[in-house]
Amino acid sequence: MTELNAQQQVIDQTIATLKDKPGALLPILHGLQDALGYIPPHSVADIAKALNLSRAEVHGVISFYHYFRDTPPGKHTIHICRAESCQAMGSTQLESHVKSTLGIDYHETTADGQFSLEPVYCLGNCACSPAIQIDKEIYGRVSNESFDAIINELGASA
Ligand code: FES
Known part of the structure; x- marks a missing residue:
């Protein structure tokens, strides 16, 4: 079965x-995002037909919620905590560093397909702020330097 057929x-x-x-x-x-990592644009017509909605209505909901993505995620997804405790411990500065290092903003993916960047509001790791999550792993007390080391390691193991 081809990848497209499987999808x-x-x-x-x-x-x-x-x-x-x-x-x-x-x-x-x-369900689609959990299974595929994103909502393929060509699925909008199928969803609209099944629910008796217009494509514009389905598309409107996808674009309203930043959580939903219509492009495949990068190999690794980086979530930066933007909630209060992390902000108090320098997450805004870390956020700028991450964006300029990767050359992308939130909800974007690097050109090489390695990293996607998303905001998150509390990872339950406030005692070790600022915190980020990369894929399923949570990292605490993240500095610019430790972030660089983490992504270098991930890039090297790509
Ligand atoms: S505020 Fe960032 S982990 Fe809770």
Whole structure:
């Protein structure tokens, strides 16, 4: 099965499983993003048809929620905590460093496909602010230097 066929199968199954739930649009979008890492633009027509909505309505919801992405994520997703405790401990400065180091803003992916950047509001690691999460791993007391070391290591193991 080609990658595109496999992806279409996930799309069809997700829609078929969830379309009869009340307020099915958000569960379908979450289901697709959980399964595929993003919501493929070509799935919008299928979702709209199944839910009897216009494509513009589906697209409007996807773009309203920053959480949803319509492009594949990078190999690694970096979440920077923007909540109060981390801000008090310098996360704003770290955020600037990360953006300029990677050359991307929030909700973007580096040109080499290695890293995507997303904000998050508290990782439950406030005692070790500023905190970031890369993929499933949480890092505390992150400095510019330790961030550089972490991504160099991840880049090297790519
Ligand atoms: S405020 Fe950043 S981990 Fe809680």
